[in-house]
Amino acid sequence: MNSVDRAGPASAKNASGDALRVDGIAKRFGGLRVFDPISFELAEDEILGVIGPNGAGKTTLINVMCGMIEPSAGRVHLGQRNITGLPFHSVSQLGVVRSFQQTNTFSKVSVEENLFRAKRFCSKRSGPDLGLDDLLHDFELAGHLDEPSDKLPYGLQKMLGLIMVLATRPRFILMDEPAAGLERRERIRVDRFIEHARKVLRCGILIVEHDMDLVKRLCPTIVVLESGRLLAKGPPVEVLARPDVINAYLGDSAD
Amino acid sequence: MVSDRRRDFKLDLWGIVLLVPLLISPFVTKDVLISSLTYQISIGVAATMGIYVMLRMGLLSFSVPSFMTIGGYAAAISATAGWTDIFFLTAISFVAPALVAAPLGAIVLRLKGIYFIFITFIFNEILQILLFETPDLTGGANGIPGVPPATLFGHELAAQPQLVAVTAALAIVAALITFVVTHRFRAEFTSIEENETLAESLGVALWKYRTIGFIASAGVSGLAGFALVNMLSTAHPSLFASWSVNSYIAYAFVGGRGTLLGVAVGSALLIAVTNYFSAFANLSAGLFGVLLIVVMMLAPSGIVGSFVKLADYIRSRSVTRSAPSIKEKQNEFG
Numbered sequence: 001m002n003s004v005d006r007a008g009p010a011s012a013k014n015a016s017g018d019a020l021r022v023d024g025i026a027k028r029f030g031g032l033r034v035f036d037p038i039s040f041e042l043a044e045d046e047i048l049g050v051i052g053p054n055g056a057g058k059t060t061l062i063n064v065m066c067g068m069i070e071p072s073a074g075r076v077h078l079g080q081r082n083i084t085g086l087p088f089h090s091v092s093q094l095g096v097v098r099s100f101q102q103t104n105t106f107s108k109v110s111v112e113e114n115l116f117r118a119k120r121f122c123s124k125r126s127g128p129d130l131g132l133d134d135l136l137h138d139f140e141l142a143g144h145l146d147e148p149s150d151k152l153p154y155g156l157q158k159m160l161g162l163i164m165v166l167a168t169r170p171r172f173i174l175m176d177e178p179a180a181g182l183e184r185r186e187r188i189r190v191d192r193f194i195e196h197a198r199k200v201l202r203c204g205i206l207i208v209e210h211d212m213d214l215v216k217r218l219c220p221t222i223v224v225l226e227s228g229r230l231l232a233k234g235p236p237v238e239v240l241a242r243p244d245v246i247n248a249y250l251g252d253s254a255d
Numbered sequence: 256m257v258s259d260r261r262r263d264f265k266l267d268l269w270g271i272v273l274l275v276p277l278l279i280s281p282f283v284t285k286d287v288l289i290s291s292l293t294y295q296i297s298i299g300v301a302a303t304m305g306i307y308v309m310l311r312m313g314l315l316s317f318s319v320p321s322f323m324t325i326g327g328y329a330a331a332i333s334a335t336a337g338w339t340d341i342f343f344l345t346a347i348s349f350v351a352p353a354l355v356a357a358p359l360g361a362i363v364l365r366l367k368g369i370y371f372i373f374i375t376f377i378f379n380e381i382l383q384i385l386l387f388e389t390p391d392l393t394g395g396a397n398g399i400p401g402v403p404p405a406t407l408f409g410h411e412l413a414a415q416p417q418l419v420a421v422t423a424a425l426a427i428v429a430a431l432i433t434f435v436v437t438h439r440f441r442a443e444f445t446s447i448e449e450n451e452t453l454a455e456s457l458g459v460a461l462w463k464y465r466t467i468g469f470i471a472s473a474g475v476s477g478l479a480g481f482a483l484v485n486m487l488s489t490a491h492p493s494l495f496a497s498w499s500v501n502s503y504i505a506y507a508f509v510g511g512r513g514t515l516l517g518v519a520v521g522s523a524l525l526i527a528v529t530n531y532f533s534a535f536a537n538l539s540a541g542l543f544g545v546l547l548i549v550v551m552m553l554a555p556s557g558i559v560g561s562f563v564k565l566a567d568y569i570r571s572r573s574v575t576r577s578a579p580s581i582k583e584k585q586n587e588f589g
Contacts, residue, residue, distance in 0.1 A: 066456070087455075087460070088455045088456065089455045089456075089458050089459055089460045089461070090460075092455070092456055092457060092458040093458045097456065097457070097458075098456055100453075100456075104450065104452070104453050104456075105450075105453070106445075106446055106449045106450055106453065107449065107450070108449055109445070109449070110259070113259075113260065116260075116442070117442045117446055117454075117457070118457050120442050121442070121443075121446075121454070121457040121458045121459050122457065122458055164457065165457075168457055168458060
């Protein structure tokens, strides 16, 4: 099922027309090279998939883009503004908000309190009704509002984390493996979340993911990272058919 | 224990209400023991507020004695110079440590865990040395004896009941400031305590709220210092010894570090018990230690925290009992 419009950069029309641009960023930890200089752009209202084998540097890429860690070289621009080196919270306040691979909520407090906090922390941004009640209902969280979030099943905790990101009214969402750990029947909720986020906010979404079905469903464009370099970029059907991409995932048959 | 905004608000209000009898007691009884307990509890509560504010962010600060020193000496120096108005002394004893805390926070709040504890403890020791090395300002080893009592609209508050009442009033002011700060920034503080990476990812500036908390903690500690100096009419380095912070931490943890009520209950209980144990001379410290171990083993979330947990448990049991079972639901819908 594909309930999400597969919007590409060309269709990205929004109020500001800003894009999240990565210009030649590289990351090294001492002598360990995570990735070489890579560049790409994520327009508002665009969905961009990032795939690659384990250790390719996908999560580090998100960490650099959201300000959790500084790049060793290169710049990250939000529209005309250079946001490289800005603190994590400042990047978030500018509207570039990330989700986490693992469940990540305020575990001791109720679902309702988690949502209250997410809304409060972004109170400077205002806009149309986010329709969070619809999402809570669709994800079966509406009946758990008074429960501590750590008592929820894993899948619901992950969806709560995503709704909290949406509650901050982001301009760009950086999703780190949103389907990781979800049962196959639960993964359709990621589709529903993205459909909703684009409908109410028309935000740009970057998805790091291993689930190729989900990537193919949602992303009109993907980039492939392999051993810290940008191996390919383009539509999933073309990119995933390339021999070098297949080799990156499965290894060379001659090896 | 599930954090709950409305319930925590009520418990914090009860913590302040519990302090009101301290303000009244000097005027209704002349009992020496009650008078002594009243001012000790008042000073203990005010000082423990300094611990409590930082604990709301998951930071254990040992710098309370140093900020008490700054607040106490600022009040003592001002009063000795003739500025004895209680409102002025209250303000100076709050503002002086808060001003020191602002730049200090920029350095120490980068640290976490044991490193933060260590540096805040060291700050106490540095300040003690400074007191001895600046006799012209602080009186050095002699301190500042004969500090004039505070005045209210020109009237000296020198009688024993008045001194005790001033001490209790300062504890209430400290509790009110703590209440306002911890409720205004409750979501930010508790988010930093529970999951600072997530808080930051949602836009919370950690340094900003830690600095606000540190400044508030310093200010209320300064009020405790003023209360102590005004009560004893002297400012001396020994009043603000580094080890005294252990008692304030114990008050917060034994009472329950999650609410102001916990601070009030912990301070009142442990100070009363310490006075009782003092009758056993050499055994008193040992008995106090045993009490701490027993309470922390039986009620790791403190006395108030344990009662809240018990209430949560009873409520969840009653909800489970009143909710219809699946079989009942099936029967209901045929």
